[in-house]
Every structure is written in structure tokens, then in C-alpha cells.
Amino acid sequence: MFLGRTLTRPIRHLAARSPRQPFSATSTANMHSKVAIIGSGPAGHTAAIYTARANLEPVLYEGFMAAGVAAGGQLTTTTDVENFPGFPEGIMGGELMDKMRAQSERFGTKIVSETITRTDFSSKPFKLWREGADSDQDTPDTCDAVIISTGATAKRMHIDGEDKYWQAGISACAVCDGAAPIYRKQPIAVIGGGDSAAEEATFLTKYASHVYVLVRRDQLRASQIMANRLKNHPDVTILWNTEAVRANGDGRVLTSLTILNNKSKEERELDVKGLFYAIGHTPNTKAFGGQLTVDETGYIQVTPGTTNTNIKGVFAAGDVQDKHYRQAITAAGSGCMAALDCEKYLTELE
Structure with a gap:
């Protein structure tokens, strides 16, 4: 029929x-x-x-x-x-x-x-x-x-180094790419503050050694239940007022991010082997x-x-x-x- x-x-x-x-x-x-x-x-x-x-x-x-x-x-x-x-x-x-x-x-x-x-x-x-x-x-x-x-x-940030390490450590789909060998048992960063970021960060904890969530404000836009789940997860660290400014690597794959605290204006290097955009x-x-x-x-x-x-x-x-x-x-x-x-x-x- x-x-x-x-x-x-x-x-x-x-x-x-x-x-x-x-x-x-x-x-x-x-x-x-x-x-x-x-x-x-x-x-x-x-x-x-x-x-x-x-x-x-x-x-x-x-x-x-x-x-x-x-x-x-x-x-x-x-x-x-x-x-x-x-x-x-x-x-x-x-x-x-x-x-x-x-x-x-x-x-x-x-x-x-x-x-x-x-x-x-x-x-x-x-x-x-x-x-x-x-x-x-x-x-x-x-x-x-x-x-x-x-x-x-997928929306992208277009930070320095992004094009070089796109699909070599940088992605916009955790469900698509998160289980790849390059990310397994490695520290990973997620950019975003909404429900999508919370969902993707939580998903990535199945594979990563630790997940950092970079939020450019001092609060999440996610729903309360998703925000609480993220904040209480033992394998997640939320970095407030934080932006990624540069993707660093060895010429083949991503090895770290240069991040900026947009309040203190302090820059530092975050040791991560993966970066996922979850900004819509x-x-x-x-x-x-x-x-x-x-x-x-x-x-x-x-x-x-x-x-x-x-x-x-x-x-x-x-x-x-x-x-x-x-x-x-x-x-x-x-x-x-x-x-x-x-x-x-x-x-x-x-």
C-alpha cells in the first residue's frame, strides 16, 4: 500500500x-x-x-x-x-x-x-x-x-587555525564524529551555552577523558534541567566568560586551543585534542x-x-x-x- x-x-x-x-x-x-x-x-x-x-x-x-x-x-x-x-x-x-x-x-x-x-x-x-x-x-x-x-x-566561529584543522580535530557534529578514534580518551572542548551544547557535551563524555564547555557569558542559555545535568557531571568543566581565539596543532591535527577570558582579558592555552561547535x-x-x-x-x-x-x-x-x-x-x-x-x-x- x-x-x-x-x-x-x-x-x-x-x-x-x-x-x-x-x-x-x-x-x-x-x-x-x-x-x-x-x-x-x-x-x-x-x-x-x-x-x-x-x-x-x-x-x-x-x-x-x-x-x-x-x-x-x-x-x-x-x-x-x-x-x-x-x-x-x-x-x-x-x-x-x-x-x-x-x-x-x-x-x-x-x-x-x-x-x-x-x-x-x-x-x-x-x-x-x-x-x-x-x-x-x-x-x-x-x-x-x-x-x-x-x-x-553549521555555524562556525572562524577562529585562527580553524580551516587548517577542520575535520582534523574540529567539528560541528558530536553525534557524527565524537566516537572517532582521534577523540577517544582525549580532552575535548565544546563551544556553546544552549541545549545543543549541553547535549553534545554530555554525549561526548562517553568517549572523551574530559569535556570543557566554553561559555562566553556567565550563565547558560540551556533549559534548567539540561544546565543542571551539565553542571553536575563529574567529567565536565564549564569555563565561564571564555572564548576560543586560536586553534593550535602539529600541522596534522589539533593539539590545543588558545582561550581568552573576556572579563580579565587573560589568554591561556587549553590542552584539548578536539573542538566541537554547538552554536546552531x-x-x-x-x-x-x-x-x-x-x-x-x-x-x-x-x-x-x-x-x-x-x-x-x-x-x-x-x-x-x-x-x-x-x-x-x-x-x-x-x-x-x-x-x-x-x-x-x-x-x-x-
Whole structure:
């Protein structure tokens, strides 16, 4: 059963179907598609695989350094991914996204290596403008349905040395990277004062020898229960009125942080082998220009249990609508949901 109706083609037929020829483009202009997928992380490619196998001939706009990240999304900035099912030995983040992209292409997804910078969902068909074609006079691409999977970008501090040791001791996802060998039984620092920082610091105590939480104020923003849990944890030290100013290392990995007490103005070196940012994420929704209902922090809101947005025919999947889990596997799952919701919508249109 599919959302209350029977599939018109048996599953065994889907599995046996010959794949269509792949298509990749950098400037195939002014296309119309049944389904446009904006974004190329796990959610986008999973949606592409499902819609392509449903003969919906999706076009996926993978973006070109959209939000400062390469096509493939946040996973392209990570090294070992050890918690994605099917890879018992782990897999590099970039390699995992290459495999997803290849699978999308195998079933005939048209992949356009450009960024969608503006949209118009006020009438059908929906209109999409690529980067460099933002004026009303430029002819947009059009589509009958849209799946938004543009993700969310982790906020970074951009301290000295950060770029050099990013993913070599510095990360923005404790759940993704905290269990890596580089951090095990080592002192680690977490930056942030909200619930996310409290959760990530507590999580990291499972692996680290000690966790330092750097809070730039003299109190936590976290909820009382989370704040108390953090303050009372024997393996956590909270450093109040403290900011990180420089990441130090041996050229390969992080070995310490230079920290500043913003009241006394005293600088000192903190011996840590890991630094995790827990200062929030920014959902990548600029291209949608306020047309979609979002929550107080900018995440697209969907009808619970679905990927439906406030506009019929527009669906949202992955981290752009999920500020709680933010994992590759949950993003992929919501990409599947979006594809099925989209197929149902298009079938009802017919």
C-alpha cells in the first residue's frame, strides 16, 4: 500500500527495470520537469532515486558551492562516516555522496550543477531561477512539483587555525564524529551555552577523558534541567566568560586551543585534542523568499508525519526542516517520504 492506495506496478517490476541513461548538465537552460529537487545531500538524492524509479523524470539541482559547501552537502566536509547502515568498515563522507549521486544518475535523474537562487511558488507551474539569472526578464526553469532538500549549514566561529584543522580535530557534529578514534580518551572542548551544547557535551563524555564547555557569558542559555545535568557531571568543566581565539596543532591535527577570558582579558592555552561547535545551524532557505512557513529559527515547517509544506506541491526533506536529528540517515528517510508524498500529489493532479 502507498499512502492509502495500491501501487499500480509491483515492486519486483521496479527492481528489474533497466536504468535509463544518466544525464549531467551544467547549463541546460529553461527546462520544464515534473519534479525539481533542490539540493544534493542524502535527502535530495534519496528523493531523486525514488522519483526516478517512479518514472517522474526528476531534475536535481545540486548547487555549485551553495552556502559555501560543495555539491553533496555537509557530508562532503566530513571524513569517516561510521554510522550509515551498509558500510560496516565506515566510508568517507565524500565517497558516500559520490555513490548516492551515481545511484541517482543510474535511474535517469537529470543533474544540473547549478544553484537555484530564487523561486516563485505563487502559481503553477512553479518557477526556478538559477544563479546569474535572477531578474524577472530572465526565463526560469519550471516544474509541477518541488522537493526542497537544501539542508542547514553549521555555524562556525572562524577562529585562527580553524580551516587548517577542520575535520582534523574540529567539528560541528558530536553525534557524527565524537566516537572517532582521534577523540577517544582525549580532552575535548565544546563551544556553546544552549541545549545543543549541553547535549553534545554530555554525549561526548562517553568517549572523551574530559569535556570543557566554553561559555562566553556567565550563565547558560540551556533549559534548567539540561544546565543542571551539565553542571553536575563529574567529567565536565564549564569555563565561564571564555572564548576560543586560536586553534593550535602539529600541522596534522589539533593539539590545543588558545582561550581568552573576556572579563580579565587573560589568554591561556587549553590542552584539548578536539573542538566541537554547538552554536546552531542556519537552514538554507534564502532562495524561497519567505514563501514558506518557517519556525522561529528559520526551519521549514511541514505537516507532522509528512513532508508537505504550506504550499501544495512543495515538499521539504532533510535538515532544512529537521533541527532535531540532523543525521544523514534521517535526511535520507525524509527524502524517501518526500518522493512518495510528491508521487501521490502528482497522481492526484492527473
